[in-house]
Amino acid sequence: MARVAAVTGNEAVAEALRQINPDVCAAYPITPQTELMQRFAAFVSNGKVDTELILVESEHSAMSACIGAAAAGGRVATATCGPGLALMWEMLYVASGMRLPIVMAVVNRSLSAPLNIHGDHSDAMGARDSGWIQLWSENAQEAYDNTIQAFRIAENMNIRLPAMVCMDGFIISHSIGRIEYLEDEPVRSFVGEYQPLNPLLDLDNPKSYGPLILTDQYHEYKRAQHEVMTRVKDVVLAVAAEFEKVSGRRYGLFESYRLDDAEIGLVILNSAAGTAKDVVDSFRERGIRAGLLKPRLFRPFPYEEVAQALKGLKAVAVLDRADSFGGYGPVFMEVCSALYPLAERPVVINKIYGLGGRDFLPQHAEEVLAELEEIARTGKVRVAKEYIGVRE
Amino acid sequence: MADTVEIRWHGRGGQGTVTAAKVLADACLTGGRHVQAFPEYGPERSGAPLKAYNRISSKELRMHCPVLEPQVVTVVDASLLDSVDVTEGAKPDAVFIVNTAKDPKEIREKLGAKPGQRVFTVDATRIALETIGRAFPNSPMLGAVCRVTGLVSLDHLLEDVRKSFGKKFSEKIIQGNLDAVRRGYEEVKEG
Structure with a gap:
């Protein structure tokens, strides 16, 4: 049974995150993403999720904390936009290079100067070469649906890549529209139990992440990132087909x-x-x-x-x-x-x-x-x- | 009314205009309808003129831009009539609902409303002062919009106002708002 509601895009994605209940979320507020994390923080404070919410001092730190938590073996989510995404730049490449399936809502916003907080795609387009999967959303419904699917795509054992889910700042993030929520149980069973891969907290099997690789192996490592990207399409379609069975809503490439x-x-x-x-x-x-x-x-x-x-x-x-x-x-x-x-x-x-x-x-x-x-x-x-x- | 009803609200920051648009959208979800509510985004300043919009339709709403040709124009603050052209783009059969103590005929003249357009007034600020005790005209305006457009029944709107306000306010304030909606519904008049 679907629950119909009139909500903003930010509320819709926060609701998806509540239903998914990630282990860790590290975030820093920035307009127009603020409401999304504010609502998710309320879920944390009210005990609606078990997520450990880490409040950090910048977006660079937010992504750094997400990387640490994901490497430790947790399911990790965050959200940002515009200049916040720009400040994450260095760490975006670290997240994808370490093959960590972090899911991030990107509430698309312009970049300064001149200072402007409104919707455009300059932020995520600048991040297109960072090795993250990108799903784009027309409205709150698609942002909600894409968020749920993004976890399955990113965490697929043949993929293990971070994914960003984009929606337009203000035009969608702050506008109220009709949405059909799935019930909690179908979302939880769709996303499934998190399967860590090479977790740092598996102390019996010590490993290291992100070591120095010089000219001998870096090139091969990057080719591997390219190769894995070629497998993403099939996973996106397979996840969409399964999502259609749960939701009745059809998605493609x-x-x-x-x-x-x-x-x-x-x-x-x-x-x-x-x-x-x-x-x-x-x-x-x-x-x-x-x-x-x-x-x-x-x-x-x-x-x-x-x-x-x-x-x-x-x-x-x-x-x-x-x-x-x-x-x-x-x-x-x-x-x-x-x-x-x-x-x-x-x-x-x-x-x-x-x-x-x-x-x-x-x-x-x-x-x-x-x-x-x-x-x-x-x-x-x-x-x-x-x-x-x-x-x- | 048509398959899709588009509403433009004119108010001033701090009067609850955006909240009114949100409550209306929520109330109009009944019957499987699609809804939108969104303000014109700018710096949020108390007292500054602002616009907010609703679309309500039996069909999926895909248009993601301001309402340019409203069927319904709601003016929450009549002082805006001197500084903003609230008739801009209004459909030939548009309805105007204005918060004022003045006679609807006088407002009709001031707006220069076309023959097919209808003008309604309601003294929403006075109703708000008498029911809520503060000059928040949004609740009586909602009642008036409900009556004039017939988009949703009064009972359903009252239920929804209780639901929307119940999370934040005391029972006394909720009751005041419910009375305000009811009186706006009853006291709106056409000129």
Whole structure:
């Protein structure tokens, strides 16, 4: 039986963490993630979980404590966003290099300067090369569902990698929406008993983590990290199939929305994909064959599957809520890499939208789809990369 | 009302406007409906103008942006009528619910409401002072919204207010708020 509630994205993820009851959580508050950890801290204080909550003096310390606890043999979770994630940078690589299955909610926020606390994807996109699995979420329901699935993916014995679950700051983290919670028992049996691997606290079998490796072995170690990433897709799909049995909700590597016979399409992450889907519907009602692809698993990126989903289109716009200044948006670069091996492929353009929480409105999706119609008809591209929704 | 009802609230920081939007969303979950409640995010300053939004629908709500063409406009603080264009984007058949002691006809004129639009008023601040003892007009406004929109029954709304406020407040304050909601429901009038 599902429990229906009207809650914020932060509340939804805190509830998932309560149901999962991790052994250790080390966290430092930062807007818009603060409410998530505040609610989880209340669960700890009220005895709703057995988690040892470690309050630290910075995000660098938060991730360091998570790494220690995970290496010791515990199930570990944390949450952060924006500059907090940036301060964790060094330790993100340590967590993945040590193959520790830490799960972290990332409430996507912009990076300074200028100082801005609002939603954009610059934080997690900057962390995309850190060796963490990344799952992205359109709304509170997906953030809740992805959090539960992330533990199973990260802790899989053939994977053992940290995973971040992303949702849009404020737009989802602070907005109330309808959610269907699973009951506690099904979540606990879905996630299962934690299986430690090479725990430091197994004192009869001493081992060391993160020793110095010079030129003799480092390269091989990094290849092993690449190799394990190639196995993640299958685990994500297997976990999704099991989750569907428990929840009735279906997840894949990405969501294909009305793409099968589409001629033009948008590729867009997180909350803006919801707004854009309504606009795709209105184009369909006018007889225009529009579709949408919303990535869910961004790391590792499912190149072959994305190429298959988009290959029949004439024109595609990739919308990025982050920029690689002097380059293209991060999602655009992946989609182009996915499509390049194809002999025939759609024309692809890049739009940067919504930085620092700028609203992504239906009219923005309408304008981009109208431009794609024009490109599909004429084959002519006006501009490869452009900021939209800009105040001139 | 339509499949999807979109509401825009205008208030000032500290009046409980965002709480009202949240309580309304929670109350509207009945019947398997989908709901959204969210404020316009900015610096939170007591007394500063703010907006909050609701969407309530029988269908899944995927739109994640401010309400631009509201069906219902709720003005929790009438002094905003002098500084904010609360009619912006309102649908041709929108309803306005304004907290004021003034006659709805006078407010209708001030708003320049179109022929298809309806204007309601309720003296929510006075009701709040008489029931809660403090100028928190959000509860009577909720009662008025309930009456005008018919989104949820009064009984269900009262139950939900008790549930939402029960966690934080004393029985006396809860009772005051319940009376305030009921009176807002009863005293709202059209011009």
